[in-house]
Amino acid sequence: MNQAVTFPVETLLARVEAIYRRAGLNMVQATSIARVIVAGERDACKSHGIYRIEGTLRTLKAGKVRPDAQPRLLAGEGEAILRVDADGGFANPAFDLGLGELAKRARKLGMAALVINDCTHFSALWSEVEGVTSEGLACIAMCPSYSTVAPAGGNQALLGTNPFAFGWPRPGGHPYVFDFATSVAARGEIELYRRAGKPLPEGWAIDADGQPTTDPDAALAGAMLPFGGHKGSAIGTMIELLSAAMIGDMNSRESLDYLGTTALAPKHGELIIAFSPERFAAGRPGNPFDRAETLFEAIVGQGARLPSQRRFQARDRATREGITLSAEEVALLDRLHDQGLDAIS
């Protein structure tokens, strides 16, 4: 009988990596994915933690992601564009491959974009954003998903939950980072309500007939709503344009058509833009990083929270004290390790 267990971060990382290796992923895929899954768990971001392992294995079992993918760095057309072909694998190893060159180009030109093509995406974009901020660069990242969100004024799913993420480096501390779905809620959150048997808050979703609903199942069969009405809807549409049509990759509708289900991780591309604050500020008064700190102090000083603040507190705690998983979660890891793809219904 399992009990709750507290793992050092590195131990949990090795354990998750082993699950993926036994399930048939090559080293480059397994390493990157395990890192992002454990990062979610470490940051107390449960909807992007070990709960996601089953979905990735299900996607693998369905033949919708390549376990032996070897991402390749391509010479982009136009020096400010860097392209990584994910080779049908997960987005994370493709990002890891491109980050160094992206940072180099952003420092040289002032700004550069990393396009990831042909990837399966299952994690939060803060992972990519924090990679870029760790290079001392600001970052905007976005990607489509699969059609689960109705445009404002519409009555059926077309857009994805289309995350929009941003990061700003803070010397000597955690970066300023936000990363949110452009739907009112992330699909993972609705899934958690469904599992808990709880009704959704009002305004999150419409049913298959286009009527408002608080039933998670009806919502999953219908459509979610964009955050902030027509404004969030517009941003979600922008994300379809810039990180699907523009980069020559699947949009949310095409991804859903390709998969035939929302039970698998979506396939599409990603757009990650890196900015060099030093370059942009050159010749102007003031240090951009110092000026940003003054802004953050003014936000926190009036009692408002910075986004990701709780996540970073959880990270600091986990780094010190380890990550505690419940008995059920430990049993899940054991089962996924021992049974591999056979554990997936």
Next chain:
Amino acid sequence: MNQAVTFPVETLLARVEAIYRRAGLNMVQATSIARVIVAGERDACKSHGIYRIEGTLRTLKAGKVRPDAQPRLLAGEGEAILRVDADGGFANPAFDLGLGELAKRARKLGMAALVINDCTHFSALWSEVEGVTSEGLACIAMCPSYSTVAPAGGNQALLGTNPFAFGWPRPGGHPYVFDFATSVAARGEIELYRRAGKPLPEGWAIDADGQPTTDPDAALAGAMLPFGGHKGSAIGTMIELLSAAMIGDMNSRESLDYLGTTALAPKHGELIIAFSPERFAAGRPGNPFDRAETLFEAIVGQGARLPSQRRFQARDRATREGITLSAEEVALLDRLHDQGLDAIS
């Protein structure tokens, strides 16, 4: 006694330009400003039409914008960054000066940014966005404003209404364009409620004590709220970082400190990013513009509207039939023309 008058677009343009010339603006300033003011009126976007003339003249009278400013194109640090020094004048002539080179660099590199510094901004960003889309490029534009918006969870004004704008070129038609304040409402909208003596909708603002209010005066003395709760607040913060701290220009708080009032047009910078869809899509399947059209059809096909659709309809009508101003509006133009800065209290 004046009556309602219908002007051909070019006639109104000449009339507004004459107001600015008589008020002391040089040709480059007067031409660009008149064009953007008349564009607002033509598009039935009254909050950015001739109603704005008084505010610009008030800013001029207060000595907070230079009537003889000559924007200068500077060699940016980093080839993807182009900088225009607005020379303390309005943003629009600076943008007009930089657009051609911005487009050239975006086509060459795949992506480029135009930074405008030391400008007074009083118009909507869709003007800049449509300039970029007319070059066949996609565009993200943003700028701060002055502190009138509380961050989510806060109780006092810090952020500006910080517009976020995006455009995508549509061959043979009006572009896909959105441009919205990251506050629930634009400050101009609250001003229109105040003038009409009408209460604000719930959720737009807090008073000076941080309490919810529907009184326009209390809202103008307190703070507006971000759209979409913490998500809109995060985007508003991103805009302070990218288009103030990063580009070495005033943020919303600094701009308000500089002006000492919200009755004048704010001074700060602007960030305009141009993307070449051809470059980004190179080597990938599908034409990005065709794929975008399929998306727009799916949005419109389910009864949802594209942003700016009503604005473009108004534009087409005004281009055919002219712009009709009320008797009061015509009298305002006459007064501003004849009395110049003396008409400004």
